[in-house]
Amino acid sequence: MVTDPTAQLRRGVAEQCVLGLLRERARYGWELAETLGEHGLVASIGTLYPLLARLRSRGLVEAFERESETGPTRKYYRLTDAGRRELAAFRGQWAEFSRTVDDLLGREPE
Amino acid sequence: MVTDPTAQLRRGVAEQCVLGLLRERARYGWELAETLGEHGLVASIGTLYPLLARLRSRGLVEAFERESETGPTRKYYRLTDAGRRELAAFRGQWAEFSRTVDDLLGREPE
């Protein structure tokens, strides 16, 4: 098994990106996994459910069920006020962190 | 023990920032730890030595010893050609990754 080294980058970030995706509307797990997968932020849907459980136990999201017209019942997640605050705080941390990394990596792209 | 959640962000990144710091000149472990510590990229010097050993075993850096005028012998590290290529490749991956995260977090800072 070759274990993609970029997987390490996603640690702690995938979680916050879920909060980001929920800031405008509630979404269900499968939907989040597809979106994050397209952006390369989770490699496997198995990653997502424990992550959502963690967010929930920290009170950053809350869940409710709604039936689908075409398949099994879906579990939707929405941001709580605490989740919104967490997201805002993380945006600041991320901005500083990514700027620092940009500096340390150096700018020359060639 | 409270385990700083931002520690997760550093995973996989600290390593590459070492390569970045070595791109202009060789540095020794203690020096790297101080610099990275100031930038908040390693919380403890204990993190650094296993990291350097990994970079070395992957052939991305090479080491040589040089005596200090004021203390114990230092072990310096310099980039190899492979390390330089790795750094260049990672810069591209990082640019894409951080842009994606910026998007998913959303832009409104308030």
Next chain:
DNA sequence: AGACACTATCTTGTGACGCAAGATAGCGGA
């Protein structure tokens, strides 16, 4: 009916790696 594909959730075991703490040792000064 039965078989299959698709959607959907959740669980389990593994591995990578940053963290805190500490061991070891050379150096200089009080």
Next chain:
DNA sequence: TCCGCTATCTTGCGTCACAAGATAGTGTCT
């Protein structure tokens, strides 16, 4: 001698993404 600073390396732990698989509801085709 003792202490503090520099310097390297090791150990045990916790977190979390990954792959793989279990479970089950729905729809379609035959």
